[in-house]
Amino acid sequence: MSPIRVLIADDHRLFRQGLRQICEALGRFEVVGEAENGQEAVEMARRLKPDIVLMDVQMPVLDGVEATRLITADNPAVRVLVLTMYRQDRYVFEAIKAGARGYLLKDIDEQEFVDAVRAVHRGEALMDPGLATRLLDEFRRLSQDAVDAEELTPGEMEVLRLVAQGLDNKTIAAQLSLAERTVTNRLSEIYQKLHVASRTQAALVALRRGWVTLESDP
Amino acid sequence: MDDPIRVAIVDDDGAFRQAVRHWFDGASDIVIVGTAQSGRETLPWLHEVHPDVVLLDVATATSQVHEISVLARVIVLHLPGQESRVLEALRAGALGHLDKQNTRPSQAIAAVRAVSRGEAVLSPAMAGWIMDEVTRSRRGNAP
Numbered sequence: 633m634s635p636i637r638v639l640i641a642d643d644h645r646l647f648r649q650g651l652r653q654i655c656e657a658l659g660r661f662e663v664v665g666e667a668e669n670g671q672e673a674v675e676m677a678r679r680l681k682p683d684i685v686l687m688d689v690q691m692p693v694l695d696g697v698e699a700t701r702l703i704t705a706d707n708p709a710v711r712v713l714v715l716t717m718y719r720q721d722r723y724v725f726e727a728i729k730a731g732a733r734g735y736l737l738k739d740i741d742e743q744e745f746v747d748a749v750r751a752v753h754r755g756e757a758l759m760d761p762g763l764a765t766r767l768l769d770e771f772r773r774l775s776q777d778a779v780d781a782e783e784l785t786p787g788e789m790e791v792l793r794l795v796a797q798g799l800d801n802k803t804i805a806a807q808l809s810l811a812e813r814t815v816t817n818r819l820s821e822i823y824q825k826l827h828v829a830s831r832t833q834a835a836l837v838a839l840r841r842g843w844v845t846l847e848s849d850p
Numbered sequence: 851m852d853d854p855i856r857v858a859i860v861d862d863d864g865a866f867r868q869a870v871r872h873w874f875d876g877a878s879d880i881v882i883v884g885t886a887q888s889g890r891e892t893l894p895w896l897h898e899v900h901p902d903v904v905l906l907d908v909a910t911a912t913s914q915v916h917e918i919s920v921l922a923r924v925i926v927l928h929l930p931g932q933e934s935r936v937l938e939a940l941r942a943g944a945l946g947h948l949d950k951q952n953t954r955p956s957q958a959i960a961a962v963r964a965v966s967r968g969e970a971v972l973s974p975a976m977a978g979w980i981m982d983e984v985t986r987s988r989r990g991n992a993p
Binding site: 704708728729731733734751755756757758759761762764765767768770771772774775 | 940941945964968969970971972974975977978980981983984987
């Protein structure tokens with residue numbers, strides 16, 4: 633099996649060196665790079681495509697939370713692990729929301745550290761109860777948003793599918809044997825429910841949620 | 851001393867209900883107030899025994915998970931491979947989950963104590979699943 637590829641982002645040189653040694657000697661990980669700030673971390677993550685980024689929170693130029701957001705938006709396959717001095721770090725949950733898979737305290741035991749990196753690489757997340765509770769709240773809140781947005785009527789859904797095929801209102805009205813006015817009304821309902829402002833955006837939402845596909849009908 | 855934590859067990863498998871009961875043999879702060887099969891009578895029965903925590907089979911209908919989680923804190927019991935159902939239950943109001951096959955009594959006891967305090971109990975794997983979901987839905991909602 634190929635080694636886990638790790639990028640280290642921390643503004644303290646000695647700390648980076650220590651981490652590198654543990655990663656290489658104890659973990660048999662491949663350290664692909666060291667970043668001194670968040671901006672460098674984003675650039676190096678883009679270029680080197682590591683499996684894991686070990687991310688300090690407070691760094692110059694760009695902090696760890698923002699860097700995490702950019703890295704995971706760029707490439708969701710990269711798993712970010714936040715390293716922090718304090719369990720109660722108020723930035724930790726921000727980092728989780730930004731896409732980090734968990735956090736490690738900087739005074740963690742070497743072997744625990746290596747195990748944690750391996751666990752995150754397997755797809756697990758590192759949580760304590762407080763963090764798990766907040767994560768679950770966030771999950772429910774986002775699910776609720778999704779449910780709220782999905783309450784389209786069958787009639788609206790019909791219109792949306794045709795919109796996604798690029799048809800104009802007149803053609804949609806003809807296909808569904810509706811008045812053009814009805815199509816316009818349904819469309820404005822759709823905009824409101826999906827929180828969008830144009831037919832293109834509505835079509836994108838429909839695609840993203842899997843309500844329509846790009847394959848044309850036979 | 852604090853009042854003991856009242857726990858009810860709802861699962862269709864009688865032998866398993868007994869096994870779950872024994873998870874808590876060593877915990878003097880936890881009392882099993884009853885065990886039952888799931889069904890239409892579950893909710894009225896729970897009203898009667900008024901548990902603090904319900905250990906609930908994950909096969910229970912989502913709407914019922916929601917109703918029960920209004921009454922008490924819910925931990926769903928599941929088998930490996932039922933993660934998507936667990937996710938539904940957590941979305942519906944459950945606060946934690948335990949794997950039927952791989953839970954040690956000490957873990958079950960810790961989980962019941964935690965959810966009775968209002969804390970979530972997620973395995974690292976499930977927390978990873980939820981993070982994936984959170985990331986996905988946030989991306990889906992992006993303007």
